[in-house]
Amino acid sequence: MAVTSPDMVLGLSPCPNDTFIFHALLHGLVPSPCHFRPHMADVEELNALALRGELPVTKISVGVLPHIMDTYAVLSAGSALGWGCGPLVVAREALSPEAQRTARVAVPGLMTTANQLLTLTGRFQGPRDEMLFSHVMDAVLDGRADAGVIIHEGRFTYGERGLVKLLDLGEWWEATYHAPLPLGVIVIRRDVDPALVQAIDRAIAASLAHAWECPADSADYIRAHAQELSDEVTQAHIRTFVTEFSRDLGERGREAVQRLVEQGAAALGRSLPAEGLFVPAARA
Missing domain, CATH: 3.40.190.10 (Periplasmic binding protein-like II)
Incomplete structure (x- = not known):
């Protein structure tokens, strides 16, 4: 049965790129199809929770996707992917x-x-x-x-x-x-109602658009979770890890994610899901 709950847990990390992207969504500053309750944790904890299928929507490392791709699909918005951003x-x-x-x-x-x-x-x-x-x-x-x-x-x-x-x-x-580096993506469980999936994807994109248009709104929230980071480092972090691919993976972003996932899946002796890695890209 498809999940249609108006109340949903959202996994995100306390890193500035995630708090920047999701602040408006979590604080009611953009339209949303449901109320999100944040579960904030280090990305490796989020990876572990995704392995158990516990979070309906969450940030994960692309490295864990080969292990969970039958349970989760990748949203178009909210990713950490780009050039010059590698470990x-x-x-x-x-x-x-x-x-x-x-x-x-x-x-x-x-x-x-x-x-x-x-x-x-x-x-x-x-x-x-x-x-x-x-x-x-x-x-x-x-x-x-x-x-x-x-x-x-x-x-x-x-x-x-x-x-x-x-x-x-x-x-x-x-x-x-010769591709941008996919570090992290937002995934949603495949048992979530398709109409809700599309609405959530649009809401995340809207949250990021609000953050870019009104950066002062999220400044205190980002600072509170960035702990000892200076404002200079925090802003450098956001510039590096929040890119146009964060608004929408697009064809090039999806190709980069799929290439890295294929590498990991091959090492596990697994094939990609027949339905693909990604949710449909409609945004209208």
Whole structure:
């Protein structure tokens, strides 16, 4: 039976790109087909909840999509996808290719897009330690890991912490596949009524449009959840991870997502769903 509830849980992270996109929707500033109750958590927790099918609508890492693609479909709006936005591999000092191959790497979750990209490069074949993204740099600095994959605001602050960049995984992806990098998307359970799916997709797009048109409205909400981030880093984060693809994946965005999902699905010996990865793209 299709889900048609007027009250729905929405999974999002406290990162500035998500709070920027969803503020207007969560605070009644744009029309919405239902009332959303936010479940705010680190993206790897959201990935775990999606694996269990617990959230009807949620942000996830594209890296987890091969595991949940029969349960969830990808919405057109709300994604983190673009150019020059990839995770970085950092270390205390430069490492030779041989040292990189066997390095112990701290990763922000085994289901994250960052971890999938690390695997795809083939350069890092040593053990991986899974931890919260906010703990990765500390693990590298105190020697628990030889290298770490940093995401979110880490790309703006690693130099201040005394770390050096070994590899930009976004640059690697762009050079290899000539496509924008899909980091995260918004998915909706396939048991949600199709008419409601379309209305939710439009509401998320409207929420982002409001954020771009009236950025002052969401400033306090973003700041409250960004914790120790400076306003400068917060704005850089939003500029980097909220792009035109966040308004609408479009054909090029969908192709990029599908390419990364196909890579992950092949590693699992799985095929894409017959109904496709994406909800219909109608917005009228």
